[in-house]
Amino acid sequence: SRKMTIRVVLDTNYAELVLDVGKVTFGEKNRKKMKDCQLRKKQNENVSQPVVALLNSGGVVCRAEIENENYSYEKDGIGLDLENSFANIVSFVSKYLDFMQQGKCFLIFVKSWSSETSGLRIATLSSNLYKRDITSVKVMNATAALEFLKDRLETGEGFSLIPKSPPKRYRFDVQEESSMKALAADFFNRMQLRYREKLTFTESTHVEMKDYSTEKLLQRIKDILPQYVSAFANTRGGYLFIGLSEKNQEVTGFKAEKSDLDKIEKEIEQCISKFPVYHFCIEMKKINYSCKFLEVYDEGSLCGYVCALKIELFCCAVFAKKPNSWHVKDNQVMQLTVEEWGQLMLDPEPNFSRSFEEMNLQQSMLSPIPLDWSLYKYKNLESQEQRYHLTVPSEKVTYVPEILYEKLFSQHKGLAQLIHNEIGSVHQGTLIFSKSWSLDLGLQENQKVICDALLIAQDRPPVLYTFLRELNKELKGYSIQTALTLKKKLVKIGGYSGKVCVMTKIYWSEESSTLTEGNIRLLHDSSLSAIYPKSYTLITTQIMSDLKKALFIVLKRLGTLNDQFDSEIS
Numbered sequence: 330s331r332k333m334t335i336r337v338v339l340d341t342n343y344a345e346l347v348l349d350v351g352k353v354t355f356g357e358k359n360r361k362k363m364k365d366c367q368l369r370k371k372q373n374e375n376v377s378q379p380v381v382a383l384l385n386s387g388g389v390v391c392r393a394e395i396e397n398e399n400y401s402y403e404k405d406g407i408g409l410d411l412e413n414s415f416a417n418i419v420s421f422v423s424k425y426l427d428f429m430q431q432g433k434c435f436l437i438f439v440k441s442w443s444s445e446t447s448g449l450r451i452a453t454l455s456s457n458l459y460k461r462d463i464t465s466v467k468v469m470n471a472t473a474a475l476e477f478l479k480d481r482l483e484t485g486e487g488f489s490l491i492p493k494s495p496p497k498r499y500r501f502d503v504q505e506e507s508s509m510k511a512l513a514a515d516f517f518n519r520m521q522l523r524y525r526e527k528l529t530f531t532e533s534t535h536v537e538m539k540d541y542s543t544e545k546l547l548q549r550i551k552d553i554l555p556q557y558v559s560a561f562a563n564t565r566g567g568y569l570f571i572g573l574s575e576k577n578q579e580v581t582g583f584k585a586e587k588s589d590l591d592k593i594e595k596e597i598e599q600c601i602s603k604f605p606v607y608h609f610c611i612e613m614k615k616i617n618y619s620c621k622f623l624e625v626y627d628e629g630s631l632c633g634y635v636c637a638l639k640i641e642l643f644c645c646a647v648f649a650k651k652p653n654s655w656h657v658k659d660n661q662v663m664q665l666t667v668e669e670w671g672q673l674m675l676d677p678e679p680n681f682s683r684s685f686e687e688m689n690l691q692q693s694m695l696s697p698i699p700l701d702w703s704l705y706k707y708k709n710l711e712s713q714e715q716r717y718h719l720t721v722p723s724e725k726v727t728y729v730p731e732i733l734y735e736k737l738f739s740q741h742k743g744l745a746q747l748i749h750n751e752i753g754s755v756h757q758g759t760l761i762f763s764k765s766w767s768l769d770l771g772l773q774e775n776q777k778v779i780c781d782a783l784l785i786a787q788d789r790p791p792v793l794y795t796f797l798r799e800l801n802k803e804l805k806g807y808s809i810q811t812a813l814t815l816k817k818k819l820v821k822i823g824g825y826s827g828k829v830c831v832m833t834k835i836y837w838s839e840e841s842s843t844l845t846e847g848n849i850r851l852l853h854d855s856s857l858s859a860i861y862p863k864s865y866t867l868i869t870t871q872i873m874s875d876l877k878k879a880l881f882i883v884l885k886r887l888g889t890l891n892d893q894f895d896s897e898i899s
């Protein structure tokens with residue numbers, strides 16, 4: 330199924346996408362005791378698939394209801410099977426995942442996937458792309474899959490399938506894999522075999538033998554076919570013989586009626602036609618294979634068959650089944666299609682730091698960029714005499730943009746003092762005012778909002794302050810949406826790769842339209858209810874500067890950067 334029955338939680342104080350994954354048993358002892366293995370596996374999938382989806386969709390929170398009574402994270406831990414799944418998804422679990430128990434809820438905080446070291450643009454549970462490594466068939470891990478796709482794309486290895494004639498060799502006694510393939514090809518072309526006839530070749534990169542008895546033959550073929558076809562098609566082709574004993578190096582065959590053979594052939598055809606493929610070529614050929622049955626004779630009479638399957642090298646990539654990778658789309662956890670997965674895997678990596686420097690360079694060469702329209706208006710309207718001079722801002726926190734906050738402070742006499750109280754304990758930081766942060770981020774503006782201010786400071790997560798003209802509880806959603814969008818854009822556009830959360834704090838005015846001292850009330854403070862792991866809230870000077878850099882890129886890209894903020898951070 331491409332969809333999951335995982336719910337997006339809407340009534341949350343987190344400025345995050347929160348996914349509810351249902352009931353899960355936690356703790357190594359408790360998970361070991363689970364009698365229902367299917368349920369255990371299902372729960373594991375219900376947690377690991379959303380984790381992958383969250384990694385691929387900007388990072389978020391995965392919420393599970395703890396099924397077992399008296400569970401304590403500190404005493405009982407998580408459970409090995411879950412831990413293995415997590416370790417399988419990311420190379421360093423603690424870099425991406427944080428775990429927290431809140432009463433009956435177990436929260437997994439998932440940081441957005443970053444490609445900086447691995448070169449992988451997305452997280453994948455299993456590529457379902459197989460390769461042949463000498464005599465074994467293995468699923469490619471994400472790194473191997475990327476290397477494989479890149480090789481195929483760059484060299485176009487599969488594109489020209491015309492065999493080049495091998496150089497002639499004389500007198501040397503040389504044995505190599507290609508000669509085994511040639512022997513297998515000769516064998517494939519035969520019509521009749523002798524029972525217990527000795528084989529002249531063994532298993533290799535291009536040859537696999539299976540000695541199955543008649544019982545459940547069809548089912549066993551169906552079971553192994555996806556991985557062998559995928560592996561051979563991706564690794565220069567090969568032969569799969571069913572009815573040869575690798576151990577004894579001889580022909581065994583299986584007993585079957587003519588009608589059984591038809592059934593097997595049909596099943597193979599159906600099976601192969603369903604394998605997902607990803608093309609980057611123009612021809613977009615189908616998987617090329619041939620299937621035949623070699624008759625096995627014992628002292629002149631027909632005693633069985635060998636099923637011989639020849640799989641040609643494929644032009645692009647053949648999957649055993651759709652890659653096991655997920656994302657959040659339209660508020661649903663969805664499995665990526667083969668095309669989506671292939672494109673994301675091969676998507677050239679954006680170089681954020683370079684684009685940052687390029688933009689700075691452009692900035693210095695070009696005339697100043699157009700200002701935010703609202704600032705433009707202020708600049709023209711405001712005369713020097715009207716300016717309201719303050720003894721604050723403090724030296725510890727820089728307020729920007731000057732024109733805007735001075736205007737706001739003069740209109741709303743209570744604002745300066747409130748801000749002063751708010752940032753009293755901040756050692757270092759920047760407070761960025763805006764008529765509407767929502768508008769700056771490309772969202773809808775709301776007329777009930779007087780202004781917003783974003784605090785990026787040391788030792789605390791960024792806070793988005795929103796000041797309302799009236800009491801309006803619905804605007805909590807507006808504020809959370811803005812914070813969520815900001816976080817996503819910092820990661821996706823700004824290239825910020827660390828853990829980050831944005832807190833929201835909303836004030837409203839009792840006196841409508843203006844904020845004067847004594848009429849400002851607090852409506853909401855997410856820091857009281859949205860509890861984050863420590864690694865999300867410890868903002869060092871370096872993180873602070875990275876955040877500002879990412880914010881600069883976001884605003885620049887969205888065309889809403891104003892010159893004062895620009896000069897403050899660059």
Ligand SMILES: [Zn+2]
Pocket residue numbers: 607608609610611612613614644645646
């Ligand atoms: Zn192709």
